[in-house]
Every structure is written in structure tokens, then in C-alpha cells.
Amino acid sequence: MSTDQVLVTGGGIGGLSAAVLLARRGVRVRVLERSPEFAEVGAGLQLAPNITRMLDEVGVLDRILPLSVQPRRLVFRNAETAEELTHLDLADARRRYGGPYLVLHRSDLLRALLEAAEAEPGVTLHTGHEVTGVTDGPDHALVHCADGTEFRAELVVGADGLHSAVRAHLVDDEPLCSGYVAYRGAVPIEQVAHRASMDDVVVWMGPGLHLVQYPVRAGRLYNQVAVFRSEQYRRGERDWGTPAELDRTYAGMCDEVRAAVPALGRDHRWPMYDREPLPNWTRGRLTLLGDAAHPMLQYLAQGAGQALLDGAALADALPPGRPWASHDLGAALREYEAARVGFASRVQATARVWGDIWHVDSPVSTLLRDEVFRSRDVHDYHLVDWLYGPAVSA
Template sequence: MSSLSQSRVLIAGGGIGGAAAALAMARKGASVTLFEKSAEFGEVGAGLQIGPHGSRMLEAWGLLDAALARGVLPGNLVFRDAVTSAELTRLNLGAEFRARYGGPYFVIHRSDLHALLIEAARAAGAELLTGQTVTDVVTEHSRAVLSTADGVAHEADVVLAMDGLKSRLRAKISDDEPVASGYVAYRGTFPMSEVPEGEGITDVVGYIGPHCHFIQYPLRGGAMLNQVAVFESDGYRQGLQEWGGPDELAHAYDHCHPTVQSATDHLWKDRWWPMYDREPIENWVDGRMILLGDAAHPPLQYLASGAVMAIEDAKCIADYAEEHLELGGVDAWDRTLAAVNAERAPRCNRILTTGRMWGELWHLDGTARIARNELFRTRDTSSYKYTDWLWAYSSDRARGARPVASSV
């Protein structure tokens, strides 16, 4: 039994990242307590795309089959022009793709993946608490002390701050604020029988166009259609305090193909998500606390890797902790946090900055759009040079991950 079994780990935040971290640490034998401010566990949103960099982690935890049973394996990633509906390019996600990356690309309802991780974390022995707001974390004599709103102080070896985009604990390291992209997302998940236009959609389809895009893919074995509409807000450009409301959605796709325009009928109109990220930061560590997940590196959604980055974080810190605590020393946890920070920050910050660039590429207009479309149409569909850095990544400490075909 590793010395990690003598460690106490506290986690602030019970989203996908927090649940994954609770599972990863509990599987290694640590005593884990997670604090979630909501009254019950749950994820707001709809569909989620999980690339092979995520499915390999789930397989290492024995959860991939259960996740696939709740999700869908799309045949392709397809890009279309939002104005003309013409196909620009596609990536086949079949056997060759899976062999190269050691795992499949799949889609799943966010709440289904979250519930799966919560169930597995509990089964591994993690204590998961709801209705607990974390107010502060301080380091005292090489011990982390986490305070909750009810005035209770909880002591541990380390605290994983995974309290999301609007992280309260990030303020202990950085005085930055979330950065508005000026774009807003609308989502909708409906039974396929209620969306006749969705019949036959078996791929992840992305319509990319001037100042907007629209994503479609099936969920829950093809029984549901998930749609995401993202567009640049006129209200944001005008400097309005409240921006991106349904009045803007009503005309955001007037310049797009009728296929896209009609699809906007099947979106939730009572909620919307202004899109924010944060500037990359190099240091995530404050004493015995480390920022992980969206608290450390909240991305825009263009590379579909936000949830996967948090899962990677979870497995990476559990593996490093096991290694360093086996070696021993009073500074084992300090070495663990430094090693995780050194490995994860460059990768995650690259995803943040590349995601911003990818969003600009999707939303080009005029001659730039024409040039982009030609590049997409003529790209070498047998080449993986633009995706290996993202999907082939594997921490050296991710011992359960399959080797991938390329070295990056």
C-alpha cells in the first residue's frame, strides 16, 4: 500500500473535474472529501464531446464502457459552411482514428458523465458533501486548512481548488477576472422524434460562418438531438450590461442557410451562456493548494477539451502524488504540486490560446472566409499533424493510458 493511503485530500468543487479528482485520488488510497456548494450534484448544460485524450483516461479507470453505453460514437466530425451548407471537410472517427489515438471520440450528455464519475468516486470511498461553500484555503505548517461558510475549518495535506470559471480560490494566486469573448451560446437537447430535421444525423456536424456557428450531434443512443448555437452579440458590441438575450438570437442566423435557420427553432430560449475564458497563468500553486480544471484554465469551447483537461488534471495529480509519496520526504506534496503545475500549465494554456484562434477561424467573413473554406476543402484528410498535439497527449505518469501511435 502506497503512502498516499496516509494522506488526506480536500477538493473544492463538485463538477466533472472535482468528481474525477475525487475518484482518481480515492482509487490511489487517499482519504478524500469533496465540498460542493450546490444542494445536490448535477451538471447544467447538454451534450459534451470527449476526444480520445479523455476516453483513454476513462478506460484507465474502468469507466469507458459505461460511458459509451450512455453516449454515442459518431462516425465523423464534419464541418460545413453555415451560409451555403456545403461540406468543407470531415474527419473519419473510425478504426484508423481509434488505433492511432488509443481510444474513441464519443459524445455524451454532460449530466450522464458527471453522474458516472460521482457514482465511481463514491464507490472508491470518497466522501462527497453538498451544500458546502468553500470560503478560503490557507497553508499552516505544511498543512492545508480549508474553511467553509458554516465556520468549520478542515485540515488536510493538500487542497485541489476546482471551483470553476468564477473560482473564489483563484484570487489567492491571481487578481484577474473572466474575459468575455463577446459570443453567447444557446443549447437545446430534444427527443429526436420532436426534431424531424435531425433524423439521420449520426455525426458531429459543425456549421461555421460569419460571426456564428451551429453544432449538432445525437445523444443517448441516438434518441436525442443536441444542438448548440453560438453567435457574436450585438449587445456586447454596444457595451450593454446584459447581452446575448433571445431578441438577439431571433436574427443572429438570418445570413445563414435555411437548414441552420430552421434548426434554431429547437433551442432552449429561457437560458443562455455568455462565453468567457481567462488569460493563461503560469503558476497554479499557493502553498498546499493547487488550482485545477476551470479554476486554473477555463477555455472557450472550440477544441471541445474543457472537461477532458480537468480529467487529465485529476489523473495527473493522482499519479504524481503516488510517485512522490512513495519516494518519501517531508516535501513530497510540495514536489507533487510543482511537478503537476510544470507539466499541465503549458499544455492547458496552449489549449486556451489555440481555442481562441480556432474561434476566430470559424467566424471569418468576406474574402477571409473564402480562403478558409478553400483551405478546409483541400486539406490532406489522411494527415493528423494538426491534431496529434491535442489528442495524442499522455502524461508520463498516466500509467493506465494506452500508448498512442505518434510521439508528441
């Protein structure tokens, strides 16, 4: 058995982008994906300037721009009254942060990453390989798959998502259920009778719920995500977040929000999980990235973006040449963690708080939230500077 330089478990956005970024630094990478093909769910994704700036630097941005939409504004509305409370001017944000704010279909991003990975001679891709365990050793780590195959690598990068098999070797923790559930999907634009806007990302905030709407695939599809807190979950019912509960929860909202609900696919729902942030992501020759390292609630629209940044930081940290001696690899992984753990943990923690603000349900908290949003100067970026920054112009 030969020894790979890097073996990445999981071929999602995080795993494939890491493979591309590592290969461009001359690192040879093998990716093991458990599904029969590399695929994403049929829904949209927002990529803020902190992510598109990096994608531009590594030459991936040009691949996704033709299929993306660059919205004019990120708008926040009250889901009961329909009132527009505040917005972020995304053209202004592009100037300030040096990268566009994009919305696109997940499969368009994954396809671009897959094509970029296939074009790299240093990347070997496998589908149908479910990783079941990892054995760490002084000179290499051994990766075990469900079909009995084994692979040896100098470094194993767990990019296998929320229920990561690699993470289970580093820490004994479990995903935390938020009790919220999402229904989502991108459908042909003509199937959506009431569109909030073709120019904006619109977030409708209501009691224990929110709806996000935006166009994707160069405006040919409309993406909608309806999220709500399940009372059936709170009561301990086994079947929770059902389509009937979706309809009940959204029934009291304004006309525009209620009109969105019939266009949502009902055959699949996504219960929302995260985990507590970890102080480090590495043990020996094993490390983590993306949702395997820092699964977060999606309210800052940063999970995939943070996975992309992880891959870039790992590629920056790994030393040239091979084989990697344990101490060189250890130093490189400490550098990777120093660049990423604190920041990603802050995004994880802030996403929870942001969701709590959106979902307030008492009349007093709603009044206060709306007043704070209303009185915000739309040119004030202090709440997002830490996330989208550094600012390249004032």
C-alpha cells in the same frame, strides 16, 4: 478537527473525477460542492481520444459507453451555403489514437463519476457546502465555508470552476468576456424536425457564429449548441446575447441552420468566458485543476477533458504515505504542473485561435477559410496530432 489528506472544492466533472482517481491511488479525499446536489447542465459533451484513452485506463470508460454515441465523422460546413468543407474520420482517429471519440450527455458523465466516487471508501462527498476562503499554513490548509464550517487538509485542490474561490488566493485576475454567447440543450430526438445527421458531429461555421449538432444518450436525445458574437455586447448594452439577437444573427443562414434555432431552449444563455493562461497553479498547499486552473473557450471541445487529465496527472504525482511533508508535497505539485500547465495553456490559447478561424466574417477571409478547409486531405492529422496524440498507429 481531523485533517483530511486532500480536500477538493467543487464537485463538477473535474472535482469528482479527481476524487475517484486520487482514491484509487489510496489517497483519502473530501469533496465540497456548493449546490444542493451534484448536477450538470442539460447539454452534451464531446470527449476526444486523448481523454477516452485515459478514462479507459482508469476503468471509467465502460461506465459511460452504453449511454454515449460514437460518431462516424466530425464534419465542418459553411453555415451560409451548407457546403461540406472537410471532415475528420473518427473511426480512423480511433485507430490512430487508441481511443474512441464519444459524444454524451453531461449528466450521464457526471452520474458515472458520482457513482464511481460513491463506490470508493476513501471519498467523502458533501453537497450544500460553499467554499468562501482558504488559509494556507505550513502543516495544513484551512477551508472556510459560507455556513461557518471549516475543514483542515494537507492539500486543497480548487476544482470550483471559472469563478474559483481557491484561484482568488493564488492570483489576482478576472474572467475575460469574449462577447460571444451560447444557447444549448439536448432535447428528445423527435422534437428536432431537421437533424443534420445521426452519425456525425456537425459544426456549421458562419460570420461571427457557429452551430454544433450531435446525438447523445445512445441516440435518444439531440444536442445543439448555437453560439454567436453579440453586437449588443460590442455596443456596450447591458442586456446582450438575447433570444431576439439569436434569431436576428441566425436569420441569414442556410435552411438547415435556421431550422435548428426553434429547438434551442431560450430560458438560459451562457456568455463565453476564459482567462489568460497562468505560469503555475500552485501555492503552498493549494493547487488548481479544470476550469479553475485553465478556463477556455469551448471551440476545441476540450475543457472537461483537460479537467479529467488534470486529475489523472495529480494522482500520478502525489507521493504514497502520509502525512506529506511540505517539501515532498511541493515536489509532487511541481511534477503535476510540469505535466499539465504547458499543455493546458496551449489548449486554452489554441481554442481562441480556432474560434477566430470559425467565426471570420469578411468575404475574403471566408473565401480563404473555406478554401483551406476544402483543400485539406481528410487523412491529414497534423493539426490534431498534438492534441489527440500520441498516435499509436499511422
